Amino acid sequence: MEIVIETRNLRKEYGSKGIVFAAIDGIDLKVYKGEFLGIMGPSGAGKTTLLNVLSTIDRPTSGNIYYKGKDILTMKNRELSIFRRNNIGFLFQDFNLLDNMSIQDNIALPLALSKVGINEIKEKVEKLSSFFGLKDQLKKYPYQLSGGQKQRVAAARAIITSPSIVFADEPTGALDSKSSQDLLHCLLRMNEELNTTIIMVTHDAFAASYCKRILYLKDGKIHGRLDKDSSRKEFFRRIIDFAGSMGGGVGELL
Numbered sequence: 001m002e003i004v005i006e007t008r009n010l011r012k013e014y015g016s017k018g019i020v021f022a023a024i025d026g027i028d029l030k031v032y033k034g035e036f037l038g039i040m041g042p043s044g045a046g047k048t049t050l051l052n053v054l055s056t057i058d059r060p061t062s063g064n065i066y067y068k069g070k071d072i073l074t075m076k077n078r079e080l081s082i083f084r085r086n087n088i089g090f091l092f093q094d095f096n097l098l099d100n101m102s103i104q105d106n107i108a109l110p111l112a113l114s115k116v117g118i119n120e121i122k123e124k125v126e127k128l129s130s131f132f133g134l135k136d137q138l139k140k141y142p143y144q145l146s147g148g149q150k151q152r153v154a155a156a157r158a159i160i161t162s163p164s165i166v167f168a169d170e171p172t173g174a175l176d177s178k179s180s181q182d183l184l185h186c187l188l189r190m191n192e193e194l195n196t197t198i199i200m201v202t203h204d205a206f207a208a209s210y211c212k213r214i215l216y217l218k219d220g221k222i223h224g225r226l227d228k229d230s231s232r233k234e235f236f237r238r239i240i241d242f243a244g245s246m247g248g249g250v251g252e253l254l
């Protein structure tokens with residue numbers, strides 16, 4: 001299986017001389033093409049820090065990150081921003097849509113920035129708006145959409161460049177349960193039908209049960225892993241049991 005991301009002994013410290021705190025502390029990780037990986041863990045465990053470092057938003061203090069074998073930490077800022085634009089899609093809790101742009105322009109934005117031709121942009125926006133059930137919303141503006149619709153717009157925008165990987169930080173965090181479920185179905189279809197590799201941070205066991213694999217972080221370290229080998233409902237139950245056992249300090253997979 002093709003490895004999309006590999007990290008070695010990844011570490012991110014905050015603070016300065018004397019009082020240094022490692023928010024992520026020696027993470028070794030491999031993410032394979034077509035994975036839907038969930039990152040869970042208690043508040044302050046380092047989930048967002050890990051996502052930001054993996055997605056090149058932030059630089060680690062030490063360690064290595066390889067994208068398809070290429071060491072991205074050797075890249076200069078300009079090279080890194082081109083790499084990011086071509087290879088990485090983002091989905092945030094608060095959607096991050098541009099309020100003064102129509103839905104179709106929001107979806108098309110990454111391609112417009114890459115100076116792709118108008119016909120190709122139109123074709124892709126059409127295809128993705130139909131995939132995400134947004135065909136009737138294209139001429140509207142973000143304020144006219146529900147939270148669930150906005151997050152589906154953000155998902156369409158995240159994959160319009162066919163990135164190697166999509167990072168999602170608590171993407172259901174601002175949604176009601178029905179919209180969360182709709183979005184999770186969309187992410188699952190992105191993963192299964194479009195073969196999009198996804199890494200999703202979530203504290204929600206229900207959202208995590210849509211993933212194929214879970215990494216459990218605690219104090220900046222990987223404390224456990226769970227693989228989905230049965231139904232989603234059964235996986236949900238195992239995640240709840242596992243998180244409960246971690247809370248009690250006795251992880252079954254420690």
Ligand SMILES: Nc1ncnc2c1ncn2[C@@H]1O[C@H](COP(=O)(O)OP(=O)(O)OP(=O)(O)O)[C@@H](O)[C@H]1O
Nearest residue numbers: 014015023041042043044045046047048049050203
């Ligand atoms: N810019 C920063 N400066 C200093 N400390 C930081 C910074 N960002 C995060 N931290 C600290 O690093 C640790 C990990 O933070 P992080 O946001 O990654 O945790 P998390 O697991 O995503 O938490 P939550 O579930 O609450 O969002 C926390 O103790 C946090 O206070």
